[in-house]
Amino acid sequence: MNVRRSAAVLAATVVIATAAPAIAASPSPSPALPSALYGSSDPTYDGVWRQSLALIALHRADVEPAAAAVDWLAGQQCANGAFAAYRAKPSAACDTKLMVDTNSTSAAVQALAASGDHDPAVRKAVSWLESVQNKDGGWGFAPGGASDANSTSVVIGALNASGAYISRIAKYGKSPYDALLKLALPCADGGAFAYQPDKKGKLTANADATAAAVVSVLGTGMLTVRAGDAKKAGCADASTPTWQRASANGAAYLAKAVAKDGHLTSALPGSENQPDYGNTADAVVALAAQGGTAAAAGPLRWLERNSAKWAEQSGPAAYAQLILAAKTGGADPRDFGGTDLVQRLTATGPKPRATAAPAAESRDDSDPSVWWVVGAGLAAGAGIGFLLSGRNKRKQP
Template sequence: MLTAARLGAAALSAALLTGIAAGPALADVSPPTVPDGLYGKSDPTYDGVWRQSLALTALAAAKVTPADSAVGWLTGQQCEDGGWPSYRNAGTACDPKFEDSNATAVAVQALVALGGHQEAVDKGVAWLRTNQNADGSWAYNPGNPGDADSTGLAVNALFAAKTDPAGVAKAGRSAFDGLALFQLGCAAPADQRGAFAYQPDPAGGALTPNALASGQAALAAGGGHLPVAGSVHADAAPKALACASDAAAAAAPVTHADSGEAVGAYLTAQLAAGGDHLTLTTPGAAPTPDYTATAWAALALTQSGHPRQAAGAVDWLTKEGATWTKGGTDAGATATLLLVAQAAHRDTAALTGQLTALGPTPKAAEAAASATEAPKEKKDGGIGQYWLIGVGLLVGIGGGLVLSLQRKRNPHL
């Protein structure tokens, strides 16, 4: 199951869980080794760009300057048309059908966070514009029906690049219109209102709440992107969707103005009912905690100004972090957990150290190592220099005395 290899592959995991959409197209690559500069040691085929982008975003927020090789690997994955695939081997030509909106969206956010990569960011945004569906949404791979996760991530990237999603449109349908396609409104049962479905049911168009779709789309609905600053605080809990009694109002889509609060209220209720975490429900399998969905829910609530409602989820993720991150060896999970801790203003030192250890030595660490060695070299060099000068003086003095004695013995010298 690809969700095990790629915890953040939103569209793919949701497609597998719901069984209503085909999985994304993926290049037939089996890299023998993990490339230099890439964070994590696992096979990057399905999550290379995803985990690298999250790692660089989290480290940039931690004021860690990553190695050139780490940044160069990510920029080197970008295709000429501006999009990113999940992963491609070095030297392999880009195939447009393997480029995906999820990888492109998180790569754009990472490069914005790092700074100094405006051309690559602009090309990435242009790719998102080009590959927006006519209904305003985005699919994982271009040419497929849109989904909430991919649309939410694209909107995150637009916000990060300071591009108004309301102005990014196809056939008169904006990115916000596309996001609204997947949100349950007043026609849904009260306890489902505000949630996001992955995609409408192909048979009848019904929307079924999905934990990961709700968590990831909520950050976009709240006007956010990675990294989440967590600087806005509201005293009240998120406002549940206010619904009128007439049928026309009930059938209307959730407006962008109400979207963030509505999904925030839904997520708050789900976290409270689930013991501070969201649950992964797979047909035929027992429900299990959904770490990724819980993390995105915490980020979204914090972004919307509701850190108190996110606090329980942050505590739960902190407690369960070693299990989720596999002891700090899973780069994508470790980076996501670090982003959550940063947004919640928790202690991040240990997570930063774990993530840093999963990739090439950062520039700051290299500079610090050089700085600690420099005084020793200078000191040794200074001692050597003075020693040579001293020996030279002794030799000179001794030679002068010998020459003086010889001249006394032989006046003709």
């Protein structure tokens, strides 16, 4: 999931089920913004998203955020369990004119699960997500929209954080993994994942979708992703791809994509190709999750050298992405190329309550679907900056 998501939400208000990456809104400080909200730019299209990522990243960095920050996020939830991108007046009931979406809801689930004291809100949100699952087992950005790899992946992260057996979430007999595997390309096309089929059913490799899918096919998400065992990247076709093979193939595609320059590249209409910092951070997470920290070393070092200005301009979600990349890739988020990412992130929102001693990270790679028991301590409503007192017990789909 990329910090450039805000324009995707704007596009989705015009064309249902659109969730293509987009440019973050330009900063526009306003005294009218909620004091508990991270960031000073217009939150209309990314308020819940950036708040969730900030909380998740702080939790991952062992920082307990202000209770007001977590409560603000919980207060954005509609009565049916869903979240919209932002509700300026959360006291007003959600109506049919309000556009709720799977991405905001799933990010909020992971952030609230990290806090450890919003279980009813988490359960209600997960129930809503299950109710809008598509027949192919996946999810689109908006309810009823065609399934896409990014939305399906962030929902998998939410299910994982809530303690659900992901492979059993099959409203129409198809699991989320079934939906993702249908978007996996053969090795002749690089082994990547497509965002979604085009109108003719053709799949086209998409780096952002691939990074998201590699992590989620392993049954994890922003809150729970960890570096995997060291494995050499390689693509190998199979008549019926397994989740392990699809993840390995996707990682091989990403490794090749960053090999030359150390980063992924983005081309916006009417402009020259330029480094894609957000998707590169996501690629670091995917490469480390699939093949260990050594597999992500190249793009991680590139981010350490080059991402400071981008994060400063982009705000809390960017700092959060870099913290997640650092934590998964084996770097220190408090000294990331000379920048204390945690301090920079906390400076964009309310003062945190406490900083805990770093928790040991444990991992069990036996299966992609994880039953996580979220402990009551340390909340980091931080949206995934979490200290989980549970242990994952993955069940193969």
